[in-house]
Amino acid sequence: MRKVFRSRIGWEIWGPFMLLIACLSFVFVRQSVWIGLVVLAVVTLGIAWMALNVRYIIDEQTLYVKCPPFVHIAIDIDSIWRIEKTLSPLSSPAASLIGRMEVHYRTGKSCIISPKEKIAFIRELRAINSSIVFSSGLRAKMKTA
Numbered sequence: 001m002r003k004v005f006r007s008r009i010g011w012e013i014w015g016p017f018m019l020l021i022a023c024l025s026f027v028f029v030r031q032s033v034w035i036g037l038v039v040l041a042v043v044t045l046g047i048a049w050m051a052l053n054v055r056y057i058i059d060e061q062t063l064y065v066k067c068p069p070f071v072h073i074a075i076d077i078d079s080i081w082r083i084e085k086t087l088s089p090l091s092s093p094a095a096s097l098i099g100r101m102e103v104h105y106r107t108g109k110s111c112i113i114s115p116k117e118k119i120a121f122i123r124e125l126r127a128i129n130s131s132i133v134f135s136s137g138l139r140a141k142m143k144t145a
Contacts, residue, residue: 001060002057002058002059002060003057003058003059003124004055004056004057005055005056005057005058005115005116005117005120005121006054006055006056006115006116006117007051007054007055007056007093007094007095007096007113007114007115007116008094008095008096008098008099008114008115008116008118009051009052009095009096009116010095010096010097010098010099010114012096012097012098013095013096013097014051014095017047021040021044024036024040025037025040028040050067050068050069050070051095052095053066053067053068054066054067054093054094054095055067056113056115056121058077058121058124058125058128061076061077061078061128062074062075062076062077063075063077063080063103063125065093065111065113066093067093071093073093073111075103075105075111076105077125077128077129078128078129079105079106080103080104080105080125080129080132081104081105081131081132081133082103082104082132082133082134082135083101083102083103083104083122083125083132083133083134083135084101084102084104084134084135085100085101085102085135086100086101086102086112087100088100088102088112090112092111092112092113093111093112093113094112094113094114095114096114098114099114099118100112100113100114101113101114101115101118122134
């Protein structure tokens, strides 16, 4: 059965980004730099489209991490051995900084994600692979939910 989880949209990233866009737009309009405004609008729409389309799909034995058009990762759920909370600011298919999780799979590979429905996501993975080890912060969330 296929389950689709969207990424959490974190205002800790998007608030400053939108403030920067507003300031640049103001400068471009004030200076009558219309081509700059058009380029800024196209880039902003592209970034927003990517952020709004980050998906984590659990389909039978595979976790698909998708952030079109660049990131398409397929992870065998049986190869996942640990999931832990992280505050890492590294670039990843996660549209927030708060609520990130690092999925460790195979030997030495990992992927940082931020599903909006974190507890449901973890339960789905655990139903497929009960040997996944969760960090203490995630275990505490599972007990309270």
